[in-house]
Amino acid sequence: MRILLVEDDADLGPAIARALRAEHFAVDLATDGIDGAHLGETELFDAAVLDLGLPGKDGVTVLGEWRRAGRTMPVLILTAREAWSDKVAGFKAGADDYMVKPFRVEELVMRLRALVRRAAGHAAARVTCGPLAFETQTGQFELDGMPLKLTAFEWRVLSALMLRKEAVIERLDLLERVYEGDADVDSNSLEVIVGRLRRKIGATMIETVRGRGYRLTASVAA
Amino acid sequence: MILRAPRSMQGRLFALSLLATLVALLIAAWGIAGVLERFVVAGIDQRLDAEIALLASAVDGDGRIDRTRIEARRGVMQSGGGWRWRIETPRGAMGSTDLPALADGPPGPPGLHGPRDDRRDGPDGPDGEPRAIDGQTEQGVRLHARRYTIATAAGPVTITAAAPRRVIARPIRDAIVPLLIVLAMLGIVLTLAAWVQLRLGLRPLRQLQGAVAAIRAGRADRVDEDQPTELRPLAAELNALAADNEAALASARMAAANLAHALKTPVATLALAVRDDPERARQVARIDATIRHHLGRARDGHAGARVVTPLAPAVAALVHVVERLHAGRDVTIDAAIPADLAVRLDAHDLDEIVGNLIDNAARHAKSAVRIVAAREDRMVRLSVIDDGPGIAAADRQRATDPGVRLDERGDGHGFGLAIVRDLVALHGGGLSLDEAPGGGLAVTVTIPAALS
Numbered sequence: 001m002r003i004l005l006v007e008d009d010a011d012l013g014p015a016i017a018r019a020l021r022a023e024h025f026a027v028d029l030a031t032d033g034i035d036g037a038h039l040g041e042t043e044l045f046d047a048a049v050l051d052l053g054l055p056g057k058d059g060v061t062v063l064g065e066w067r068r069a070g071r072t073m074p075v076l077i078l079t080a081r082e083a084w085s086d087k088v089a090g091f092k093a094g095a096d097d098y099m100v101k102p103f104r105v106e107e108l109v110m111r112l113r114a115l116v117r118r119a120a121g122h123a124a125a126r127v128t129c130g131p132l133a134f135e136t137q138t139g140q141f142e143l144d145g146m147p148l149k150l151t152a153f154e155w156r157v158l159s160a161l162m163l164r165k166e167a168v169i170e171r172l173d174l175l176e177r178v179y180e181g182d183a184d185v186d187s188n189s190l191e192v193i194v195g196r197l198r199r200k201i202g203a204t205m206i207e208t209v210r211g212r213g214y215r216l217t218a219s220v221a222a
Numbered sequence: 223m224i225l226r227a228p229r230s231m232q233g234r235l236f237a238l239s240l241l242a243t244l245v246a247l248l249i250a251a252w253g254i255a256g257v258l259e260r261f262v263v264a265g266i267d268q269r270l271d272a273e274i275a276l277l278a279s280a281v282d283g284d285g286r287i288d289r290t291r292i293e294a295r296r297g298v299m300q301s302g303g304g305w306r307w308r309i310e311t312p313r314g315a316m317g318s319t320d321l322p323a324l325a326d327g328p329p330g331p332p333g334l335h336g337p338r339d340d341r342r343d344g345p346d347g348p349d350g351e352p353r354a355i356d357g358q359t360e361q362g363v364r365l366h367a368r369r370y371t372i373a374t375a376a377g378p379v380t381i382t383a384a385a386p387r388r389v390i391a392r393p394i395r396d397a398i399v400p401l402l403i404v405l406a407m408l409g410i411v412l413t414l415a416a417w418v419q420l421r422l423g424l425r426p427l428r429q430l431q432g433a434v435a436a437i438r439a440g441r442a443d444r445v446d447e448d449q450p451t452e453l454r455p456l457a458a459e460l461n462a463l464a465a466d467n468e469a470a471l472a473s474a475r476m477a478a479a480n481l482a483h484a485l486k487t488p489v490a491t492l493a494l495a496v497r498d499d500p501e502r503a504r505q506v507a508r509i510d511a512t513i514r515h516h517l518g519r520a521r522d523g524h525a526g527a528r529v530v531t532p533l534a535p536a537v538a539a540l541v542h543v544v545e546r547l548h549a550g551r552d553v554t555i556d557a558a559i560p561a562d563l564a565v566r567l568d569a570h571d572l573d574e575i576v577g578n579l580i581d582n583a584a585r586h587a588k589s590a591v592r593i594v595a596a597r598e599d600r601m602v603r604l605s606v607i608d609d610g611p612g613i614a615a616a617d618r619q620r621a622t623d624p625g626v627r628l629d630e631r632g633d634g635h636g637f638g639l640a641i642v643r644d645l646v647a648l649h650g651g652g653l654s655l656d657e658a659p660g661g662g663l664a665v666t667v668t669i670p671a672a673l674s
Contacts, residue, residue, distance in 0.1 A: 011491045019494065053483075080486035082514060084577030085570045088539045091546060098547060102490035102510050105497065114550055125550075 001116055001159055002026040002177045004048040006036030006062065007078070008055055012101075016049070016078075019105040023139060024155040025112070028181045033057025040066045044176040045073050046116045046160075049108070050095075052079040052086070060093045067094040074115035078103065110137055120163035129165040130218030132201060134158075143201055150200070153178060153193050161206065161216035171213040231427075232420050239416040247405050258397055262390050263366070267354065270368040270383040274352050277309055277381045278372055285311045285376030292316070304363055304386025312377040318384075356387070366390060426450050430457065437464050482517035489513065515640065529568045530672040533602065534559040536569060537593060540577045548584045555584060557593040564672035565602050567649055572669075575645050578638030579606040579665050586610035586663065601651065601668040609662040618655040618663075642667060 003025045007013035010031075017027040028045070030036035033054035040048055040062070048066075052059035063075055074096040079086070082100040090098050096119075097111050117125070117136040127134040133142040141148040141158060150158060156178040160169060171190070178193075179185050194214065198206055207215045228234050280291040287309055308317030352370040359365060364387035372379045426449055433445035437460075444461045447454060489510050496502035534557075541555045565572060576593075583591040587608035595604040642665075643653045651668040658664040 009487045009491070012487055012494070015491055015494050080483050080490075082517070083570065084540060084543070084573035087543045087547075087577065088573060091543050092539070096546060097549070098543070101486050102493035102506065105494055110550075118549070 001046040001112075001156060002028065002044070002180070003112060004028050004030065004036070004040055004043075004045040004073075006030045006033070006040075006048065006054060006059070007051045008032055008053075009051075016105065016108070020109065020112075021152070023109045024150075024152040024159075025109075026152075026156055026178060026180045026183075033059065033062050037062045037065050039181070040071055040073075041069045043181060044173065046177060047073055047112050047119070048075045049078050049112070050075055052077060052081050052090070060089060063090075063093045063095060072119075074119045076108070076111060076115060078108065109139075113137060113139060117163065122163065127162055127165070129162060129216055130205065132162070132205065132216075132218075134162045148200065150197075153189075154197050154200070157190070157193050158197055158201075158216075161214060165216045165218070168209045168215045169213045174213060232424050235420050236416060239420075240413060243409055243412045243416070247409050251402065251405055254401060255394065255398060258394050259390070262393050266366060266385050266390055267368060270366075270385060271352055273307055273383040274368055274370045274381050277307060277383070278370060281309065281311070281372060281374065281379050281381070283374055285313055285374035285379050287311060287314075287316055289316065304365065304384075304388070306365070306367075306382075306384040308382045309379065310382075311374070311379045317382075355382075364388070426453050430460075433457075434460060443468065479517060482513045485509075485513050529566065530564050531567055531569045531572050533563040533565055533572070533595060533604070534561050536572050537576055537580075537595075540573060540580055541593070543577070544580045544584045547581065551584070553584050553587045553589060553591060555580065555591045555593070559593065559595045560597075563595055563597060563602055566670040566672045571645055571649070575642050575667060575669065576604065576606075578642050579604075579667065582606075582638050582665070583608035583610075583663070588662075597671055598668070600671055600673065602671045603666060603668050605664055605666040607658045607662060607664040609658065609660045612657055612661055612663045613655060615657070618657075639665070 001024070003020055005013065005017055005020070005027050007016060007029065008031050013029050013031060017029050020027045028039060028043070030039050034056040036050065036054065037057055039045075050059050050063060054062065059077065059079065063077075066073075066075070075094065076097040076099060077090045077095045078099045078101065079090075080101045087098050096115055099108060099111065113136050114125070117127070122136070125135065125137045127136060131144045132148075133145075134140075135142070139155070139159075141150060141155070141162075157174065160174055160177045175185065175190055178190065194206055194208075205216060205218070207217055209215055228237060276295055277292065280288040280295075282288065306318035308315060352368040355367040355369055357365055357367065365384040366387050367382055367384035369380060369382045372381070430445060430449065430453060433442065436442040437445065444464055445457050447457045447461065449457045489506060493503065493506045493510070496506055537557045537559050541557050545555055567575075580591065580593065583606045587610045590609050592607045593604070594607070595602055597603075639653070646653050646667045646669055649670055651670065654666045656664045656666065
């Protein structure tokens with residue numbers, strides 16, 4: 001799961017990014033409205049965390065531009081503006097959630113996971129695929145009822161596949177959701193991660209669709 | 223009894239003009255009466271002097287009286303009804319018998335009470351000029367007399383002619399009654415004129431007062447400076463004061479809001495840093511609550527009284543927001559707001575009140591929140607009802623007491639309710655907490671309705 005974080009505060013931005021990365025998220029941090037608008041329009045994110053009071057371009061304007069450009073990723077507004085009128089304006093501009101500073105980072109993480117899960121079309125918090133289960137509220141994977149230990153990269157790949165289970169994910173699409181924008185991506189590294197995942201959950205669940213990408217499926221395993 | 227000056231300017235000015243009118247009328251009455259008396263007396267004096275001249279012509283150089291001459295002229299002279307005359311010579315007297323007492327002159331003879339000489343000349347008067355004597359006979363008839371002394375070989379001869387005082391008093395009395403009536407009418411007219419003048423003259427002041435009241439009520443932000451010359455500087459000063467006040471208030475609110483905003487991000491960072499230390503996290507939460515409270519207060523009260531905000535669309539937008547905020551919870555929010563209801567509250571304050579109420583309810587509800595509203599006289603009564611655990615009766619009571627910090631409860635009901643309570647109080651409404659039929663909490667606020 002790759003998150004776009006648009007926050008201009010020099011202390012708070014990196015602190016949130018660290019907290020999200022500790023929960024396995026890939027995080028791209030933009031520190032002003034212009035960069036944020038550009039990143040959101042040009043790159044693929046599972047969700048965005050958007051401050052409202054931004055230099056360069058106001059958060060509500062940024063959000064409007066994303067929506068007009070056809071970007072549908074869930075957006076969580078994280079702001080000091082706590083007035084209900086601001087909340088109404090934020091949701092009218094196309095926000096999906098709204099949190100007021102100061103906030104508990106656990107709640108931010110939980111809300112982000114829920115937003116990404118709902119955006120993928122899952123109403124229930126627990127997503128299952130054969131013997132594999134994804135508890136979206138805690139971010140925990142289980143295999144046959146046993147907790148599955150994953151690295152951050154493994155978690156990002158598996159959660160992306162899990163949320164779109166039984167469907168093919170384009171390779172480039174998957175790459176974008178796994179690596180932060182400034183990461184030095186070795187074209188083979190995705191295959192390495194998928195290989196490690198196959199060793200953990202069984203070789204057949206992640207199917208390679210030649211020339212296109214990957215698919216997580218329960219049908220072969222069953 | 224102490225007579226106090228009236229408190230009202232109009233009363234003072236009116237009392238003053240009433241007093242001035244009264245004094246002026248009294249002086250006029252006194253002056254006119256005086257002039258009138260002088261005229262009447264002068265007329266009588268002429269007649270008496272003519273009589274004296276007639277009598278004097280009957281006295282020869284030796285002091286003898288030519289009686290036949292007097293008898294011949296008797297018909298011409300006034301007599302009876304108090305008119306009298308008398309000639310006194312060293313050799314004898316002639317004329318009215320009840321006049322000798324008068325004739326004795328100023329040193330206070332018997333029968334003459336309070337002799338009065340209203341002429342400037344001496345007791346005997348200069349030659350050829352009779353002098354006036356006022357007195358009273360022993361029978362109590364008041365007289366106005368003229369006396370003339372002729373020097374003869376035999377000694378001085380005194381001729382006195384007298385008229386009853388009432389012939390002077392009667393014409394004066396006859397004239398003074400209509401005069402007083404005219405003066406009284408004049409007084410009434412002047413009083414009415416003063417009253418009308420004061421009403422008209424003070425009207426710009428009353429209008430100015432109304433204009434200032436309108437500023438205070440928020441119906442206007444300045445007074446009309448098109449005023450009478452004397453009030454124009456006052457109107458200009460009032461406008462300058464109102465503008466200063468507005469600017470000071472706006473800058474104070476801005477400063478408070480800026481301070482609160484500026485503090486929020488560091489507090490957020492701090493909260494993130496201390497989240498593993500419950501005690502410090504609680505302290506940071508307290509700082510946060512305080513900042514929110516004062517930020518909320520800084521926003522309070524900027525609404526003018528003129529705004530009208532339709533209720534149903536505002537509630538619908540807020541319901542949508544709260545549904546998204548509590549997307550993880552399976553709570554349905556139903557609003558039944560008549561489409562024609564509107565409130566006299568700016569949209570920001572309405573959002574603040576209703577948003578907090580719905581948010582609280584959604585946070586505590588088991589499965590459903592209901593929002594109902596109805597017009598009640600000049601207020602709109604809006605209730606938000608949840609099916610959650612509710613609040614104990616004692617705490618419900620406490621929550622509506624002014625000055626109680628609701629955020630001390632720490633269960634999330636508190637802070638939002640404190641804002642709502644302060645806001646509705648600011649707009650002249652009220653907040654009440656009741657037990658919902660199902661056991662949940664029903665929060666009801668009354669807010670001013672926009673009267674169509």
